[in-house]
Amino acid sequence: MRTAVCSIAWVKIFDRLKRAGVLEQKLSRKLVHITTGPIFVLTWLFFSDAPYARFIAAAVPCLNGIRLLAVGSGLISNPGLVNSMSRSGDKAELLRGPLYYIAVLAAVTVLFWRDNPAGAITVSMMCGGDGLADIVGRRFGTGKLPWNSNKSWAGSAAMFFAGMAMACGYFWLFCSLGYFECFPLQLVLPYLAVVCGACTLVESLPVNSWFDDNLSVPLVAAGVSMLVLPLAAAAAHGCSLPQQQHVLQMLHIG
Ligand SMILES: Nc1ccn([C@@H]2O[C@H](COP(=O)(O)OP(=O)(O)OP(=O)(O)O)[C@@H](O)[C@H]2O)c(=O)n1
Numbered sequence: 001m002r003t004a005v006c007s008i009a010w011v012k013i014f015d016r017l018k019r020a021g022v023l024e025q026k027l028s029r030k031l032v033h034i035t036t037g038p039i040f041v042l043t044w045l046f047f048s049d050a051p052y053a054r055f056i057a058a059a060v061p062c063l064n065g066i067r068l069l070a071v072g073s074g075l076i077s078n079p080g081l082v083n084s085m086s087r088s089g090d091k092a093e094l095l096r097g098p099l100y101y102i103a104v105l106a107a108v109t110v111l112f113w114r115d116n117p118a119g120a121i122t123v124s125m126m127c128g129g130d131g132l133a134d135i136v137g138r139r140f141g142t143g144k145l146p147w148n149s150n151k152s153w154a155g156s157a158a159m160f161f162a163g164m165a166m167a168c169g170y171f172w173l174f175c176s177l178g179y180f181e182c183f184p185l186q187l188v189l190p191y192l193a194v195v196c197g198a199c200t201l202v203e204s205l206p207v208n209s210w211f212d213d214n215l216s217v218p219l220v221a222a223g224v225s226m227l228v229l230p231l232a233a234a235a236a237h238g239c240s241l242p243q244q245q246h247v248l249q250m251l252h253i254g
């Protein structure tokens, strides 16, 4: 309940800052994008160990989703929310990017929760990575990517390193709190780099008009994490490359 109230208050704070002229619309929207997901992941730490805790936590994005559905479809009028969450001021936009974002938060909460790093990695790439790509790319993105003139090397580099830094932070935090097995960070880093690299590549493709970044990036982050994290675990337990391939075969991937 407290988290649900805080989520509304958090979005309102950015709306006020935008109205006061402290933040411009695009930046305010991106800061909401960058901060809400990662703060929500931190609230997971306040839940009990009960098996149903993840479902209670997932109620927060679900309630926000119902609110977006109601406003986006015109059932409820909330011009403030429409202005701060949409690019063009069109309420129907709430039913795309922002709704996908919330659906991803609900899905990773239920599917991965605190015991699978894939969840925190997915949120890191969708929020920290994709969000910073926009902020850095718009300001310093003069060198454009050869395969997409809308995206830049600076934006993609920011996405890769910001996503990776955030994922490492969560990895360290969740390990120190005993939610998943601690491996040396230098061992996990190459595997994490594969996940972040794949997400960065997908985000850079010129497919955004029909495949929203808030869907493509999390899908790739979760999928590749599930593929490489067992390998990282196997390597941490001293398995050789052939043994790691055996892990893949056991997962029906090799
Ligand atoms: N790898 C990237 C990603 C983004 N950008 C910059 O950030 C802007 C917005 O990118 P993006 O978020 O993909 O665009 P939209 O989907 O239109 O915006 P939003 O995510 O806010 O919906 C781009 O035009 C570009 O200037 C960039 O330079 N390099």
Ligand SMILES: C/C(=C\CO)CCC[C@H](C)CCC[C@H](C)CCCC(C)C
Pocket: 003, 006, 007, 010, 011, 029, 030, 032, 033, 035, 036, 037, 039, 040, 043, 060, 061, 064, 085, 097, 098, 101, 102, 105, 214
């Ligand atoms: C603008 C957004 C995405 C477009 O790319 C982000 C939309 C954010 C939502 C409207 C609010 C989401 C709230 C979270 C589910 C919970 C946050 C909890 C917390 C305590 C801040």
